[in-house]
Amino acid sequence: MDVSERFLQTALDGIHDCINIVDKNFQIIFVNEAASKRAGKNWRSLLGNTCYAQLWGKNAPCENCVTRKAFETGKPQQTIKWEIGNDGKKHFMEHFVFPIVEKDDTVEYTVEIFRDITERKLLEEEREQQRLELGKRIRELRHAYEELKSLQNQLLQAEKMASVGLLASSLAHELDTPLATISGYCELLAEGIDDNHLLGHVKTISEQVTKCQKTTRSLLDFSRKSNGERKWCNIHHLISSILSLVEHRLILHKIKLHTLFDNQLPLLFVDGNQIQQVILNLVNNAVDAQPQGGDIFIETRMNHATKSVELLFEDNGVGIPHENRKHIFSPFFTTKDPGKGTGLGLSICKNIIIAHDGRITLENRNGNGTKFVISLPVSEAP
Ligand SMILES: Nc1ncnc2c1ncn2[C@@H]1O[C@H](COP(=O)(O)OP(=O)(O)OP(=O)(O)O)[C@@H](O)[C@H]1O
Ligand SMILES: [Mg+2]
Numbered sequence: 001m002d003v004s005e006r007f008l009q010t011a012l013d014g015i016h017d018c019i020n021i022v023d024k025n026f027q028i029i030f031v032n033e034a035a036s037k038r039a040g041k042n043w044r045s046l047l048g049n050t051c052y053a054q055l056w057g058k059n060a061p062c063e064n065c066v067t068r069k070a071f072e073t074g075k076p077q078q079t080i081k082w083e084i085g086n087d088g089k090k091h092f093m094e095h096f097v098f099p100i101v102e103k104d105d106t107v108e109y110t111v112e113i114f115r116d117i118t119e120r121k122l123l124e125e126e127r128e129q130q131r132l133e134l135g136k137r138i139r140e141l142r143h144a145y146e147e148l149k150s151l152q153n154q155l156l157q158a159e160k161m162a163s164v165g166l167l168a169s170s171l172a173h174e175l176d177t178p179l180a181t182i183s184g185y186c187e188l189l190a191e192g193i194d195d196n197h198l199l200g201h202v203k204t205i206s207e208q209v210t211k212c213q214k215t216t217r218s219l220l221d222f223s224r225k226s227n228g229e230r231k232w233c234n235i236h237h238l239i240s241s242i243l244s245l246v247e248h249r250l251i252l253h254k255i256k257l258h259t260l261f262d263n264q265l266p267l268l269f270v271d272g273n274q275i276q277q278v279i280l281n282l283v284n285n286a287v288d289a290q291p292q293g294g295d296i297f298i299e300t301r302m303n304h305a306t307k308s309v310e311l312l313f314e315d316n317g318v319g320i321p322h323e324n325r326k327h328i329f330s331p332f333f334t335t336k337d338p339g340k341g342t343g344l345g346l347s348i349c350k351n352i353i354i355a356h357d358g359r360i361t362l363e364n365r366n367g368n369g370t371k372f373v374i375s376l377p378v379s380e381a382p
Contacts, residue, residue, distance in 0.1 A: 018114040021100075024071060026050045026061055029109065038114070040086055051112070070097040070110045080117070092121040172216040179216070183209045232267040233275070235300060235309060235376075242276040246283055254293025255286075262301045265309055269379040274352045278360075281345040282313045282372055288336065289317025289370060303375065308358070311374040319369055325362060 009032070012019050018035035020028050028046050036043035039055050051067070052058045061068060066077035077097040085091040094115040099107040186206040193199045243257065250257055268275075286296045299312040320328060327333040329350045334343030346360075353360040358376040365371035 018112075020046075020051065020055070020112050021109050022051050022067060022112065023109055024107075026052055026067065028054060035114065038086070066095055066097045067110050067112060070099040071107050074099050074101050074105060074107050085116075089118075091116055091118045093117070175212065175216050179209050179213045183213070230269050230271050233270050233272045235265060235268055235275070235311070236261050236263075238270075238272050238276050239279055239298060239300075239311075242279050243283070246280065246287075249284075249287060250296070253287050253290065255290060256295050258295060258297045260297070260299040265300055265302055266378050268309060268376055270356055270376065271352075274355075275376075278349045278352050278374065279311075279313075281349050285345060286313065286315035286317060286370070288341070289315055289319075294369075306375065306377075308375045308377045311376070313372045313374075314365060314369060316367075316369040319365070320362065328362065329360075 008030075012030075012032040013034075015032060016034055018038050019030075019032040020035045021030035022028055027048055028051050029048075031043050031046045033043065035055070036046055039046060041054065046054045050061075052061050052065075056062055064079075066079045070077045076099065077095075079095045080092060081095060082090055082092050094117045096113040096115075098111045098113075100109040100111065101107055183206060186202050186209065190199060190202050190206070193202060239259075239261075283296060294316040297312070297314040299314075301310050301312070302308075303310050324333075324335065329346050330343075331347040332343040333347075334341035336343075350360055353374055353376070356376055358374060360372060360374045363371045363373050
Protein backbone atom coordinates (compact mmCIF):
# COMPACT_ATOMS: atom_id res chain seq x y z
CA MET A 1 0.00 0.00 0.00
CA ASP A 2 1.64 3.24 -1.11
CA VAL A 3 1.26 6.54 0.73
CA SER A 4 -1.77 7.80 -1.19
CA GLU A 5 -3.52 4.46 -0.72
CA ARG A 6 -2.80 4.65 3.01
CA PHE A 7 -4.17 8.19 3.13
CA LEU A 8 -7.32 7.03 1.36
CA GLN A 9 -7.68 3.98 3.58
CA THR A 10 -7.24 6.03 6.76
CA ALA A 11 -9.59 8.73 5.58
CA LEU A 12 -12.34 6.30 4.55
CA ASP A 13 -11.91 4.13 7.65
CA GLY A 14 -12.88 7.18 9.66
CA ILE A 15 -16.29 7.26 7.97
CA HIS A 16 -19.20 5.35 9.50
CA ASP A 17 -20.75 4.50 6.15
CA CYS A 18 -19.60 1.26 4.51
CA ILE A 19 -17.54 2.00 1.43
CA ASN A 20 -16.04 -0.38 -1.09
CA ILE A 21 -14.77 -0.20 -4.64
CA VAL A 22 -15.40 -3.07 -7.06
CA ASP A 23 -14.19 -3.73 -10.57
CA LYS A 24 -16.21 -4.91 -13.57
CA ASN A 25 -16.07 -8.50 -12.32
CA PHE A 26 -17.56 -7.40 -8.99
CA GLN A 27 -14.21 -8.04 -7.33
CA ILE A 28 -13.58 -5.94 -4.28
CA ILE A 29 -10.46 -3.87 -4.70
CA PHE A 30 -11.02 -1.55 -1.73
CA VAL A 31 -13.03 -1.81 1.42
CA ASN A 32 -13.17 0.49 4.47
CA GLU A 33 -13.31 -0.62 8.06
CA ALA A 34 -17.08 -0.07 8.44
CA ALA A 35 -17.76 -2.32 5.42
CA SER A 36 -15.51 -5.15 6.61
CA LYS A 37 -17.04 -4.86 10.08
CA ARG A 38 -20.52 -5.13 8.63
CA ALA A 39 -19.46 -8.23 6.67
CA GLY A 40 -17.86 -9.54 9.88
CA LYS A 41 -14.63 -10.28 7.99
CA ASN A 42 -11.06 -9.08 7.89
CA TRP A 43 -10.66 -6.46 5.19
CA ARG A 44 -7.67 -8.30 3.65
CA SER A 45 -9.76 -11.46 3.12
CA LEU A 46 -12.35 -9.41 1.23
CA LEU A 47 -9.97 -7.96 -1.30
CA GLY A 48 -9.91 -9.81 -4.64
CA ASN A 49 -13.18 -11.61 -3.82
CA THR A 50 -16.57 -10.83 -5.32
CA CYS A 51 -18.86 -8.44 -3.49
CA TYR A 52 -21.92 -10.67 -3.96
CA ALA A 53 -20.14 -13.59 -2.28
CA GLN A 54 -18.40 -11.70 0.51
CA LEU A 55 -20.93 -8.96 1.29
CA TRP A 56 -24.23 -10.58 0.36
CA GLY A 57 -23.48 -14.29 0.78
CA LYS A 58 -24.50 -15.22 -2.78
CA ASN A 59 -22.76 -17.20 -5.48
CA ALA A 60 -23.95 -15.02 -8.38
CA PRO A 61 -24.43 -11.26 -8.79
CA CYS A 62 -27.57 -10.05 -7.01
CA GLU A 63 -30.83 -9.56 -8.89
CA ASN A 64 -31.53 -5.89 -9.64
CA CYS A 65 -27.90 -5.15 -8.77
CA VAL A 66 -27.43 -1.38 -8.84
CA THR A 67 -23.63 -1.81 -9.21
CA ARG A 68 -24.17 -3.66 -12.46
CA LYS A 69 -26.55 -0.89 -13.54
CA ALA A 70 -23.89 1.71 -12.77
CA PHE A 71 -21.39 -0.24 -14.91
CA GLU A 72 -23.92 -0.49 -17.75
CA THR A 73 -25.20 3.09 -17.69
CA GLY A 74 -22.18 4.97 -16.41
CA LYS A 75 -24.63 6.82 -14.14
CA PRO A 76 -24.80 6.95 -10.33
CA GLN A 77 -27.43 4.66 -8.83
CA GLN A 78 -29.31 4.61 -5.58
CA THR A 79 -31.59 2.13 -3.87
CA ILE A 80 -32.77 1.14 -0.41
CA LYS A 81 -32.72 -2.48 0.68
CA TRP A 82 -33.08 -4.16 3.98
CA GLU A 83 -30.93 -6.88 5.48
CA ILE A 84 -30.60 -8.74 8.74
CA GLY A 85 -27.58 -7.22 10.52
CA ASN A 86 -25.03 -8.82 12.80
CA ASP A 87 -27.35 -8.02 15.70
CA GLY A 88 -30.01 -10.25 14.08
CA LYS A 89 -32.28 -7.23 13.53
CA LYS A 90 -33.71 -5.83 10.34
CA HIS A 91 -31.61 -2.94 8.99
CA PHE A 92 -32.51 -0.55 6.21
CA MET A 93 -29.50 0.16 4.03
CA GLU A 94 -29.29 3.02 1.60
CA HIS A 95 -27.08 1.94 -1.26
CA PHE A 96 -25.31 4.49 -3.51
CA VAL A 97 -23.15 3.46 -6.43
CA PHE A 98 -20.91 5.98 -8.19
CA PRO A 99 -19.24 4.85 -11.40
CA ILE A 100 -15.63 5.95 -11.98
CA VAL A 101 -15.89 6.94 -15.63
CA GLU A 102 -12.72 6.77 -17.74
CA LYS A 103 -11.86 9.23 -20.46
CA ASP A 104 -13.28 6.91 -23.14
CA ASP A 105 -16.56 6.77 -21.16
CA THR A 106 -15.99 3.22 -20.02
CA VAL A 107 -16.50 2.29 -16.39
CA GLU A 108 -13.79 0.15 -14.83
CA TYR A 109 -14.68 0.64 -11.18
CA THR A 110 -17.61 1.70 -9.06
CA VAL A 111 -17.59 3.10 -5.56
CA GLU A 112 -20.32 1.63 -3.38
CA ILE A 113 -21.52 3.35 -0.24
CA PHE A 114 -23.93 1.71 2.20
CA ARG A 115 -25.52 3.75 4.85
CA ASP A 116 -27.54 2.27 7.68
CA ILE A 117 -30.70 4.40 7.68
CA THR A 118 -32.67 2.16 10.05
CA GLU A 119 -32.99 4.82 12.71
CA ARG A 120 -34.06 7.45 10.20
CA LYS A 121 -36.47 5.00 8.63
CA LEU A 122 -37.94 4.00 11.99
CA LEU A 123 -38.27 7.65 12.86
CA GLU A 124 -39.98 8.28 9.52
CA GLU A 125 -42.28 5.33 10.08
CA GLU A 126 -43.03 6.54 13.57
CA ARG A 127 -43.73 10.01 12.20
CA GLU A 128 -45.96 8.53 9.48
CA GLN A 129 -47.76 6.53 12.15
CA GLN A 130 -48.19 9.68 14.23
CA ARG A 131 -49.40 11.55 11.15
CA LEU A 132 -51.99 8.83 10.46
CA GLU A 133 -52.98 8.80 14.11
CA LEU A 134 -53.32 12.57 14.07
CA GLY A 135 -55.42 12.38 10.89
CA LYS A 136 -57.64 9.80 12.58
CA ARG A 137 -57.97 11.97 15.68
CA ILE A 138 -58.83 15.00 13.54
CA ARG A 139 -61.46 12.98 11.69
CA GLU A 140 -62.88 11.72 14.99
CA LEU A 141 -62.92 15.24 16.39
CA ARG A 142 -64.59 16.57 13.26
CA HIS A 143 -67.17 13.80 13.49
CA ALA A 144 -67.75 14.52 17.18
CA TYR A 145 -68.05 18.21 16.36
CA GLU A 146 -70.64 17.49 13.64
CA GLU A 147 -72.54 15.26 16.04
CA LEU A 148 -72.39 17.92 18.72
CA LYS A 149 -73.63 20.51 16.28
CA SER A 150 -76.53 18.32 15.22
CA LEU A 151 -77.32 17.55 18.87
CA GLN A 152 -77.19 21.25 19.61
CA ASN A 153 -79.62 21.87 16.74
CA GLN A 154 -81.87 19.11 18.06
CA LEU A 155 -81.64 20.62 21.51
CA LEU A 156 -82.51 24.05 20.16
CA GLN A 157 -85.41 22.49 18.28
CA ALA A 158 -86.51 20.63 21.41
CA GLU A 159 -86.25 23.82 23.45
CA LYS A 160 -88.23 25.64 20.81
CA MET A 161 -90.84 22.90 20.85
CA ALA A 162 -90.97 22.99 24.64
CA SER A 163 -91.49 26.74 24.65
CA VAL A 164 -94.08 26.37 21.86
CA GLY A 165 -95.77 23.77 24.05
CA LEU A 166 -95.79 26.09 27.05
CA LEU A 167 -96.97 28.96 24.95
CA ALA A 168 -99.63 26.75 23.39
CA SER A 169 -101.03 25.58 26.69
CA SER A 170 -101.20 29.07 28.16
CA LEU A 171 -102.60 30.36 24.87
CA ALA A 172 -105.21 27.62 24.78
CA HIS A 173 -106.23 28.32 28.38
CA GLU A 174 -106.42 32.04 27.66
CA LEU A 175 -108.38 31.61 24.45
CA ASP A 176 -110.65 28.73 25.30
CA THR A 177 -113.09 30.66 27.47
CA PRO A 178 -113.47 33.72 25.20
CA LEU A 179 -113.82 31.44 22.16
CA ALA A 180 -116.49 29.38 23.90
CA THR A 181 -118.24 32.62 24.89
CA ILE A 182 -118.17 33.93 21.31
CA SER A 183 -119.43 30.58 20.09
CA GLY A 184 -122.30 30.61 22.61
CA TYR A 185 -123.27 34.18 21.74
CA CYS A 186 -123.19 33.28 18.05
CA GLU A 187 -125.75 30.55 18.75
CA LEU A 188 -127.92 33.00 20.74
CA LEU A 189 -127.63 35.57 17.97
CA ALA A 190 -128.52 32.99 15.33
CA GLU A 191 -131.70 32.07 17.23
CA GLY A 192 -132.89 35.67 17.13
CA ILE A 193 -132.06 36.44 13.50
CA ASP A 194 -134.55 35.95 10.66
CA ASP A 195 -132.51 37.65 7.97
CA ASN A 196 -130.76 34.84 6.07
CA HIS A 197 -128.00 37.16 4.94
CA LEU A 198 -127.13 38.16 8.50
CA LEU A 199 -127.55 34.56 9.62
CA GLY A 200 -124.90 33.59 7.08
CA HIS A 201 -122.47 36.09 8.63
CA VAL A 202 -123.10 34.76 12.12
CA LYS A 203 -122.59 31.20 10.88
CA THR A 204 -119.28 32.21 9.31
CA ILE A 205 -118.17 33.74 12.62
CA SER A 206 -119.24 30.58 14.42
CA GLU A 207 -117.34 28.34 11.95
CA GLN A 208 -114.19 30.42 12.25
CA VAL A 209 -114.40 30.34 16.03
CA THR A 210 -114.75 26.55 15.92
CA LYS A 211 -111.65 26.43 13.75
CA CYS A 212 -109.74 28.54 16.28
CA GLN A 213 -110.88 26.25 19.09
CA LYS A 214 -109.71 23.23 17.13
CA THR A 215 -106.30 24.73 16.56
CA THR A 216 -105.78 25.83 20.14
CA ARG A 217 -106.96 22.45 21.45
CA SER A 218 -104.70 20.48 19.16
CA LEU A 219 -101.80 22.68 20.25
CA LEU A 220 -102.76 22.04 23.84
CA ASP A 221 -102.92 18.28 23.21
CA PHE A 222 -99.58 18.42 21.52
CA SER A 223 -97.91 20.16 24.42
CA ARG A 224 -99.61 18.09 27.09
CA LYS A 225 -97.88 14.92 28.16
CA SER A 226 -100.08 11.88 28.33
CA ASN A 227 -101.36 11.39 31.83
CA GLY A 228 -100.83 7.72 31.12
CA GLU A 229 -104.34 6.69 32.04
CA ARG A 230 -104.76 3.43 30.19
CA LYS A 231 -107.57 0.95 30.21
CA TRP A 232 -108.51 -2.25 28.43
CA CYS A 233 -110.26 -0.99 25.31
CA ASN A 234 -112.08 -2.51 22.42
CA ILE A 235 -110.44 -0.84 19.43
CA HIS A 236 -113.64 -1.12 17.33
CA HIS A 237 -115.62 0.77 19.98
CA LEU A 238 -112.99 3.49 19.96
CA ILE A 239 -113.12 3.75 16.16
CA SER A 240 -116.91 3.69 15.95
CA SER A 241 -117.48 6.28 18.64
CA ILE A 242 -115.01 8.74 17.18
CA LEU A 243 -116.35 8.17 13.65
CA SER A 244 -119.83 9.05 14.84
CA LEU A 245 -118.50 12.49 15.67
CA VAL A 246 -117.23 13.07 12.15
CA GLU A 247 -120.13 11.42 10.34
CA HIS A 248 -121.61 14.77 9.34
CA ARG A 249 -118.26 15.91 7.99
CA LEU A 250 -117.97 12.79 5.83
CA ILE A 251 -121.47 13.26 4.43
CA LEU A 252 -120.79 16.92 3.77
CA HIS A 253 -117.63 16.06 1.81
CA LYS A 254 -119.23 13.13 -0.06
CA ILE A 255 -116.88 10.63 1.52
CA LYS A 256 -117.89 6.99 1.76
CA LEU A 257 -116.53 5.03 4.67
CA HIS A 258 -115.61 1.37 4.26
CA THR A 259 -114.70 -0.63 7.34
CA LEU A 260 -113.34 -4.13 7.59
CA PHE A 261 -113.05 -5.18 11.22
CA ASP A 262 -111.52 -8.37 12.53
CA ASN A 263 -113.91 -9.34 15.33
CA GLN A 264 -111.42 -11.69 16.95
CA LEU A 265 -109.11 -8.89 18.06
CA PRO A 266 -108.03 -8.84 21.69
CA LEU A 267 -108.61 -5.83 23.91
CA LEU A 268 -105.82 -3.28 23.93
CA PHE A 269 -104.41 -1.62 27.02
CA VAL A 270 -104.40 1.97 25.78
CA ASP A 271 -105.31 5.56 26.48
CA GLY A 272 -108.59 5.48 24.54
CA ASN A 273 -108.86 9.26 24.14
CA GLN A 274 -105.44 9.48 22.63
CA ILE A 275 -106.03 6.60 20.22
CA GLN A 276 -109.27 8.31 19.18
CA GLN A 277 -107.31 11.48 18.58
CA VAL A 278 -105.01 9.55 16.23
CA ILE A 279 -107.98 8.10 14.34
CA LEU A 280 -109.58 11.52 14.08
CA ASN A 281 -106.38 13.08 12.72
CA LEU A 282 -106.02 10.38 10.08
CA VAL A 283 -109.66 10.59 9.04
CA ASN A 284 -109.52 14.38 8.84
CA ASN A 285 -106.42 14.18 6.67
CA ALA A 286 -108.11 11.66 4.38
CA VAL A 287 -111.14 13.96 4.07
CA ASP A 288 -108.90 16.94 3.25
CA ALA A 289 -107.12 14.85 0.61
CA GLN A 290 -110.41 14.25 -1.27
CA PRO A 291 -111.97 17.66 -1.88
CA GLN A 292 -114.28 16.26 -4.56
CA GLY A 293 -115.39 13.35 -2.37
CA GLY A 294 -114.08 9.80 -2.31
CA ASP A 295 -113.52 6.81 -0.08
CA ILE A 296 -111.91 6.04 3.25
CA PHE A 297 -111.05 2.46 4.13
CA ILE A 298 -110.41 1.43 7.72
CA GLU A 299 -109.31 -2.10 8.39
CA THR A 300 -108.26 -3.85 11.57
CA ARG A 301 -106.33 -7.10 11.71
CA MET A 302 -104.16 -9.17 13.97
CA ASN A 303 -100.51 -9.63 13.15
CA HIS A 304 -99.62 -12.84 14.95
CA ALA A 305 -95.95 -12.66 13.97
CA THR A 306 -95.42 -9.32 15.75
CA LYS A 307 -98.15 -9.93 18.36
CA SER A 308 -99.77 -6.65 17.48
CA VAL A 309 -103.04 -5.24 16.28
CA GLU A 310 -102.80 -3.38 12.99
CA LEU A 311 -105.04 -0.49 11.94
CA LEU A 312 -105.00 0.39 8.27
CA PHE A 313 -106.20 3.76 7.04
CA GLU A 314 -106.47 4.22 3.28
CA ASP A 315 -107.98 6.80 1.01
CA ASN A 316 -108.32 7.49 -2.70
CA GLY A 317 -107.14 11.08 -2.35
CA VAL A 318 -104.34 13.13 -3.83
CA GLY A 319 -101.63 11.03 -2.19
CA ILE A 320 -98.35 12.25 -0.72
CA PRO A 321 -95.58 13.20 -3.17
CA HIS A 322 -92.28 11.40 -2.74
CA GLU A 323 -90.38 14.52 -1.61
CA ASN A 324 -92.88 15.11 1.27
CA ARG A 325 -92.89 11.57 2.61
CA LYS A 326 -90.00 12.06 5.02
CA HIS A 327 -91.43 15.32 6.41
CA ILE A 328 -95.05 14.46 7.11
CA PHE A 329 -94.44 13.37 10.71
CA SER A 330 -92.47 16.53 11.53
CA PRO A 331 -94.31 19.09 13.62
CA PHE A 332 -95.65 22.04 11.63
CA PHE A 333 -95.15 20.36 8.26
CA THR A 334 -98.25 21.11 6.23
CA THR A 335 -99.11 21.53 2.58
CA LYS A 336 -102.45 23.05 3.44
CA ASP A 337 -103.26 26.71 2.89
CA PRO A 338 -102.36 29.09 5.71
CA GLY A 339 -104.94 28.79 8.45
CA LYS A 340 -106.23 25.44 7.20
CA GLY A 341 -103.69 23.12 8.80
CA THR A 342 -101.29 23.49 11.69
CA GLY A 343 -99.12 20.60 10.52
CA LEU A 344 -99.33 19.08 13.98
CA GLY A 345 -101.79 16.26 13.24
CA LEU A 346 -99.41 13.50 12.19
CA SER A 347 -96.68 14.44 14.65
CA ILE A 348 -99.26 14.18 17.46
CA CYS A 349 -100.31 10.78 16.03
CA LYS A 350 -96.71 9.60 16.01
CA ASN A 351 -96.07 10.78 19.56
CA ILE A 352 -99.16 8.99 20.81
CA ILE A 353 -98.42 5.74 18.99
CA ILE A 354 -94.78 5.74 20.12
CA ALA A 355 -95.94 6.35 23.70
CA HIS A 356 -97.95 3.15 23.27
CA ASP A 357 -94.82 1.28 22.05
CA GLY A 358 -96.40 1.08 18.63
CA ARG A 359 -95.50 2.20 15.14
CA ILE A 360 -97.16 4.36 12.55
CA THR A 361 -95.91 4.13 8.98
CA LEU A 362 -96.80 5.54 5.64
CA GLU A 363 -97.01 2.66 3.18
CA ASN A 364 -97.12 2.50 -0.58
CA ARG A 365 -100.62 2.12 -1.87
CA ASN A 366 -101.59 0.36 -5.05
CA GLY A 367 -103.18 3.03 -7.20
CA ASN A 368 -103.82 6.58 -6.00
CA GLY A 369 -104.18 7.79 -2.48
CA THR A 370 -102.52 7.22 0.84
CA LYS A 371 -102.12 4.34 3.24
CA PHE A 372 -101.12 4.55 6.88
CA VAL A 373 -100.55 1.48 9.01
CA ILE A 374 -100.59 1.66 12.80
CA SER A 375 -99.36 -1.25 14.77
CA LEU A 376 -100.13 -1.51 18.48
CA PRO A 377 -98.62 -4.26 20.62
CA VAL A 378 -100.97 -6.59 22.39
CA SER A 379 -100.19 -6.33 26.09
CA GLU A 380 -99.93 -9.45 28.22
CA ALA A 381 -100.87 -7.59 31.37
CA PRO A 382 -101.18 -3.94 32.29
N1 LIG B 1 -104.29 11.11 3.72
C1 LIG B 1 -103.45 12.03 3.21
N2 LIG B 1 -103.44 12.29 1.88
C2 LIG B 1 -102.62 13.22 1.37
N3 LIG B 1 -101.75 13.95 2.09
C3 LIG B 1 -101.73 13.75 3.41
C4 LIG B 1 -102.56 12.79 4.05
N4 LIG B 1 -102.29 12.80 5.36
C5 LIG B 1 -101.33 13.72 5.54
N5 LIG B 1 -101.00 14.30 4.37
C6 LIG B 1 -99.97 15.33 4.17
O1 LIG B 1 -99.20 15.46 5.34
C7 LIG B 1 -99.23 16.81 5.81
C8 LIG B 1 -99.12 16.82 7.30
O2 LIG B 1 -100.29 16.28 7.87
P1 LIG B 1 -100.66 16.66 9.34
O3 LIG B 1 -101.89 15.94 9.71
O4 LIG B 1 -99.47 16.50 10.21
O5 LIG B 1 -100.91 18.21 9.24
P2 LIG B 1 -102.11 18.95 8.49
O6 LIG B 1 -103.21 18.02 8.19
O7 LIG B 1 -101.52 19.70 7.37
O8 LIG B 1 -102.55 19.97 9.60
P3 LIG B 1 -103.44 19.62 10.92
O9 LIG B 1 -103.58 18.16 10.98
O10 LIG B 1 -102.64 20.15 12.04
O11 LIG B 1 -104.71 20.33 10.72
C9 LIG B 1 -100.50 17.38 5.23
O12 LIG B 1 -100.44 18.78 5.12
C10 LIG B 1 -100.57 16.69 3.88
O13 LIG B 1 -99.73 17.32 2.96
MG1 LIG C 1 -103.93 16.67 9.74
